[in-house]
Amino acid sequence: MSKKNWIGGIFLKDEGGYEIILKSLNHYKKRLKTIGNSPELKDSTAMFASVLQQEAMKTVPKIDEIIKNIRDCLSESEPIDALIKDISFFQKALACYESDIKKAQDTGYEYFMKLGGDLSVVKDDINIIKLAQEKINYFTD
Numbered sequence: 001m002s003k004k005n006w007i008g009g010i011f012l013k014d015e016g017g018y019e020i021i022l023k024s025l026n027h028y029k030k031r032l033k034t035i036g037n038s039p040e041l042k043d044s045t046a047m048f049a050s051v052l053q054q055e056a057m058k059t060v061p062k063i064d065e066i067i068k069n070i071r072d073c074l075s076e077s078e079p080i081d082a083l084i085k086d087i088s089f090f091q092k093a094l095a096c097y098e099s100d101i102k103k104a105q106d107t108g109y110e111y112f113m114k115l116g117g118d119l120s121v122v123k124d125d126i127n128i129i130k131l132a133q134e135k136i137n138y139f140t141d
Helices: 008-013 018-033 046-074 080-107 110-116 125-135
Strands: none
Touching: 008 018, 008 046, 008 080, 008 125, 018 046, 018 080, 018 110, 018 125, 046 080, 080 110, 080 125
16 A cells, blocks of 8 residues: 655645745634634624633644644654644634635624735735645645
8 A cells, every 4th residue: 555645745845835824823823812802703692702712712722833843844853744634724724814814805894804914915815825725635646
C-alpha cells in the first residue's frame, strides 16, 4: 500500500499559503474572543449565548497552539506533514474569515467591519481563501 503525499503542504510552505492560513487563524481567534458582541448572538437566548462564549474561549488556546505548530514547520524544526492533523481546523478558520468578509460586505454591520479590517483590502482575500480551501485538502498517491 502506497503512502499518500500531502500536496497541500507544498502550498502551505513553499507557495506562501501559510500567510492566508495564519491570517484566517488570527481572524478566527479574534472572532471567538469577541463573539459576545456579534449581532447574530445578540438575538439569541442568553443561555445559548453563554454556552457559545464558553466553547469559544476553550478554542482560543488551540488556535495559539496551531499557529505555533505552523511557525515550527516553517522554521523546519518540524516536518510540514505534522500539520495534517490540523486541516479541518484550517478549513474552519478559512470559512469563518470568508463568511465574516461577506457579512461585512452584505450587512455593513460595524462589528464585521471592525473585525475584518479594511474591507477594500480583505475582500481580495476571498479568492485566496477559495484557493487555500482547495489546495490544503489535496493529497496524491
